[in-house]
Amino acid sequence: MSRIKEIYDRISEASSNFLGYPLAKDFNYxxxxxxxxxxxxxxxxxxxxxxxxxxxxxxxxxxxxxxxxxxxxxxxxxxxxxxxxxxxxxxxxxxxxxxxxxxxxxxxxxxxxxxxxxxxxxxxxxxxxxxxxxxxxxxxxxxxxxxxxxxxxxxxxxxxxxxxxxxxxxxxxxxxxxxxxxxxxxxxxxxxxxxxxxxxxxxxxxxxxxxxxxxxxxxxxxxxxxxxxxxxxxxxxxxxxxxxxxxxxxxxxxxxxxxxxxxxxxxxxxxxxxxxKYGKEGLITRARKSQELAAYTEQRLKEIGVKTWRNNEALTVVLEKPSEALCKKYQLASENEMAHIICVPGTKKEQIDAFIKDYEKELFVVERLIYN
CATH class of the missing domain: 3.40.640.10 (Type I PLP-dependent aspartate aminotransferase-like (Major domain))
Incomplete structure (x- = not known):
């Protein structure tokens, strides 16, 4: 049973951290x-x-x-x-x-x-x-x-x-x-x-x-x-x-x-x-909330100087690829110099803020290295 608990704890923690994959987090069956x-x-x-x-x-x-x-x-x-x-x-x-x-x-x-x-x-x-x-x-x-x-x-x-x-x-x-x-x-x-x-x-x-x-x-x-x-x-x-x-x-x-x-x-x-339980109206509500979070994410990234963009009303926010350490921590999918955050239902604003804070620190360190 300890092995099962270990597996559960690992997946549970990883589920709460990821930002780069389209997997809704807010379900309970x-x-x-x-x-x-x-x-x-x-x-x-x-x-x-x-x-x-x-x-x-x-x-x-x-x-x-x-x-x-x-x-x-x-x-x-x-x-x-x-x-x-x-x-x-x-x-x-x-x-x-x-x-x-x-x-x-x-x-x-x-x-x-x-x-x-x-x-x-x-x-x-x-x-x-x-x-x-x-x-x-x-x-x-x-x-x-x-x-x-x-x-x-x-x-x-x-x-x-x-x-x-x-x-x-x-x-x-x-x-x-x-x-x-x-x-x-x-x-x-x-x-x-x-x-x-x-x-x-x-x-x-x-x-x-x-x-x-x-x-x-x-x-x-x-x-x-x-x-x-x-x-x-x-x-x-x-x-x-x-x-x-x-x-x-x-x-x-x-x-x-x-x-x-x-x-x-x-x-x-x-x-x-x-x-x-939710029907069409539930899908509409989920979509709008996710779009709002994606817009917020895009804006916050721009505020700290990160190149970022979205296709029309997309839940996917494309951004400059951060360090491998940050990609690993937040499980970001990446391709060449591009990564993305997907604002799926269940993603919290606090998670976005935590990522922004980490990315901003990373940019500050890089900037200091350049000017020193």
Whole structure:
């Protein structure tokens, strides 16, 4: 038991300190502790019963319905399931895209999450990396020039609705403009909205990335903004795409439409609990509070002379990379000379102030060394 306590204490302390990763900190699901003594398996399709009845598929369907609604659709037109996280959702979207066309080409920016390259390799999909702009958004000029070289091939556009490092959002209207300009008939649009999927529907101005605006599938993380003890996600796709890959599995009495067979039945329950308690208004409130803290963080960094910026109303504050010691203490993700702070729900103003104080001390020491 001492080993277990040691592990708990270590993770608990680390959870209170980190500022650089999109993991909400303000959740409490202790009421679901009794479920840890049960094996809950949502095997197969969430809309299809199975011979195994230890599931939460009814709850899972309600979760999918909620997300379909905030993405301007309904379960009449879209289908989805609760995944193990954003990577699985992206794999599923790309899988559906592959099954839709013969030998398509996937276009994605260099700011795209590292796991996408792995997914493309697993699916053996031809792909082209597009340059990114300085803010992390895809370079539309470069995309257009690459499209002209492969305009005879079906195109899969992998768009970021919030890139990993800068929370940049690719512009769906500009993508559709390129599609129209080059008369691309066969195309598929998948959106990676891992972090922003729960936020962007309520941002003003709202980025275009939902089903009414022409996407084919989308992946969202559940543990990043809503929060939870177990990584999870939601993938949604137009029902017609899902129907292309459906198979029946007789011995479990269900349909095979998901990446994995056995699926976590606890995470849908946790997501459903949040939705029941807070709903859309809860997401809006969380988003606004987090945006306010991000604005405060950006301002405080500027006040001490640190180069910093944010994309539009982003929760991610990009800043000059501090020392390795500070990056380690506050668990900041960094890339080249850039680091970021992500103001997720549960991040306290006092944590930001503590970081600012440490960074200011560091700058003072550096300044003294320079002038001495």
């Amino acid at each position: 202790s009421e679901f502790a009794p479920f840890l003594n049960l094996c809950i398996n949502n095997v197969g399709d969430p809309e299809s019963p199975s011979t195994l009845s230890i599931d939460t598929k009814d709850i899972e369907r309600e979760v999918i319905s909620f997300f379909a609604d905030i993405l301007s659709s309904s379960t009449n037109d879209v289908w989805g399931y609760v995944t193990n996280g954003g990577t699985e959702g992206n794999l599923y979207g790309l899988y559906l895209a592959r099954e839709s066309f013969n030998n398509p080409v996937v276009y994605y920016s260099e700011s795209t999450h590292y796991s996408v390259k792995k997914n493309l390799h697993l699916l053996n999909l031809k792909n082209i990396v597009v340059r990114s702009q300085d803010n992390g958004e895809i370079d539309y000029g470069d995309l257009e020039s690459l499209i002209t070289l492969h305009r005879d091939k079906p195109a899969v556009f992998f768009l970021n609705i919030g890139t990993t490092m800068t929370e940049a959002v690719d512009d769906l209207d500009k993508i559709k403009g390129i599609i129209k300009k080059y008369a691309i008939k066969d195309y598929y649009i998948h959106c990676d909205a891992a972090f922003l999927g729960c936020i962007a529907p309520f941002v003003d101005p709202k980025p275009k990335f939902d089903f009414a605006e022409g996407i084919d599938s989308i992946s969202i993380s559940g543990h990043k903004f809503i929060g939870g003890p177990i990584p999870c996600g939601i993938v949604l796709a137009k029902r017609k795409h899902r129907d292309r890959i459906v198979n029946s599995v007789s011995y479990v009495g269900t349909l095979d439409t998901t990446i994995t067979g056995s699926r976590n039945g606890l995470t849908p329950l946790l997501l459903w609990s949040f939705i029941e």
